[in-house]
Amino acid sequence: MSRYFDEQETIGREKRERGQGEALRLMAERGYRKSPFFRKTLDGLSLEPAQFASVKELEKLPVITREALIDLQKAEPPFGGLADPEAQIDRIFVSPGPVYEPHLSESDPLWARSYTAAGLGPHDIVLNAFSHHLVAAGLTFHGGLRRIGATVIPSGTSGAQIQVQLIRDLRVTAYTGTPSFLMAIIRKAEEEGYAFRKDFSLRKACFAAEPLEASLRERFENEYGIDTYQMYGATEVGDVAYECSEKRGWHLCEEVLVEIVDPATGRNVPPGALGHVVVTRFNPLFFLFRFGTGDLSRLIEEPCSCGRTSYRLDGIFGRIGDAVKVRGLFVAPSQLKELQKKHPGIRFQLLIARTAHEDHLTVRFAGEAGKDFEEKFCSDFREICTIRIDHMERISPDDLKEGDPLILDGRNWR
């Protein structure tokens, strides 16, 4: 079995750049014909689709953030004029906001490069513990695993006890999901009296949707004998980058263009500088150019000793803007504003901390809270933001003023 998914991963950089320029031009020309939003954007800037023959041209277009995408879709449901209205869409995913995402063609090798680089293949039985419900994660990771011939158990977000049973009974060899959930599964197995390393065959793990802290990685690898890999993507643009066995940065996928830009100007930063990760995926039906992921990173341009010639992302340094990820799911200010509308007499603020490798979400609140307020608020929060609050804390109105930030992210990833 090859170490590479295809020969594209090792082609010369000039050849890749030429291919990318060509793919970009084709997408711009098609987008101009099919997407009312893209046509309006180009006309407004007096640009021609044929101009987009090189990646540098992208700088002429605005960066579209997640919040902007939500507004676009609200103004023109369901896809904000970004999709080809005549396209045969496989499926539509929903992510918090809401953002509606027409799914890429089944022919796209989403995540297959990542799994290949992690050494997975037809000999593997993989527990896919990503959510399969509405969001893109579960099904797209499933597709990538099938593409490389692995057997998949779509265990989704079933409880830790069931996951332990599946790993044991089905002799699972690899896990894909969030790192914190794998740790919860291991803890459960230990509670049940198993020695994870000795009693189970799980030897590889591919993580996404949540950062992998160095200390946690060390535990997985040294204590439990699990070889770990990080994968990076966004539901709006699919897979973006992945780790190879060198584990020094994440190779960019061949199906995307990644720019690192100054969040204020949208222009590319100098090579190696930190900036906003902006992604354009070559997509024949959804013409989302320059999607701003909200993540901060930088590019490593030096060649990697694994033989892949793509640039690498140097991990994620944090978030720009206000939307944050908690336990792998976004919480956007638009959702919090909706909550505010439901509880008009209350001021509140989210505090996100990280202890024992898990996100911890506290809501501080002040104002006229009735008898059942906490219970009602928690259930509304869960419904709107799809995540659970760990702790509610009542504070004096003096400690929470009008105009204070809605979210305080106290996590430190590096």
Ligand SMILES: [Zn+2]
């Ligand atoms: Zn490499």
